Amino acid sequence: MKSGWQSAVVAMGVSMSMLLTCPAAAQKQPYVPPEYEREGGPYVPTPNVVVDRMLGMANVGANDHVIDLGSGDGIIVITAAYRLKSSGYGVDIDEELVRQSNQRAKSLGINERVLFEAKDIFKADVSKATVVTLYLLPEFMQRLRSKLYTELKPGTRIVSHDYHFEEWMHDDEVTFDVPEKEFLSGAEVSFLLPLGVHQRRFTGRVSGDRIEGTADFGGGKIVRWHATRSKS
Structure with a gap:
């Protein structure tokens, strides 16, 4: 028998989409208000193996600009910039996490290519993204759909952990366990x-x-x- 915090990674895009699930992952969880009758939980750091899979599915490289909506500790954008040489932008409402993310980017010498801001994700400029990553509840996913469809360039890859956009079909699916739980x-x-x-x-x-x-x-x-x- 396997057990884990219920989780998955869904990757979707304007012209390309994928699905990756991690049933035993203890990773960055979505924000869950009490009126939501579902299994899930609050933010915790995303295991490196999950970050690697997400970036790998999006085929992130040096020419990409990765935007993480709900960036938390910044691990996705920072990993993409430090290891894959991309540029990146992270948005989160938690000012302390944003401060820590910018500080870490500076300590790694990638702050000229990476920026984190404390901002409402619905007000973030996503037009420069070639890759968008997010982990949000379905309510927020559906509210974001029209924004992403309108503002993103054709071919932008969207990697969404756990929940998907209604009526947008994913192109690929991968399932794996994450022992870091x-x-x-x-x-x-x-x-x-x-x-x-x-x-x-x-x-x-x-x-x-x-x-x-x-x-x-x-x-x-x-x-x-x-x-x-x-x-x-």
Whole structure:
């Protein structure tokens, strides 16, 4: 029997698309508001093997400009720039993660080709992208679809982890296990989620097969949320 936090990587594009699934991966999880009745969880660092597969499926090279919407710790853009010599741009609403990402890019000497900004992903300029990476809930995926379709150049590759765009078919699928899941045990998590015009702070802790925590909705309203690890 295998177990893991339910996850997958879907790669889709304006003229090219692929699907890659990681059923046992403990990787960067999507932001999950408590009203979503689904398995999943908050942000945690993406294992290198997942980053490598995503960039490999998109065939990223030195002539590419990689844009990560919801860039977290910046690992995808930084890896693409440092190892594959591409340029890149990351967008995330967490200002501290953005600061750390820019600092790491500078320490690696790639800051002239890489920039991270704290910004709403729907306001990000994606027109220069040749590759777009993201891991968002279905609601956000569907809201992004028209933006990407309008702003991206034909042939741009879109690599989306876990969820896909309705009515956009993927071209390829790869499934693999990620053993790095063990590091989640006992981890405390904290992340920001844009809900409407406000950002809400979610906190929680991993215990066994569950992540449990609370979300501060302001005005003294505290809501409990949880995520459950899938088993197969």
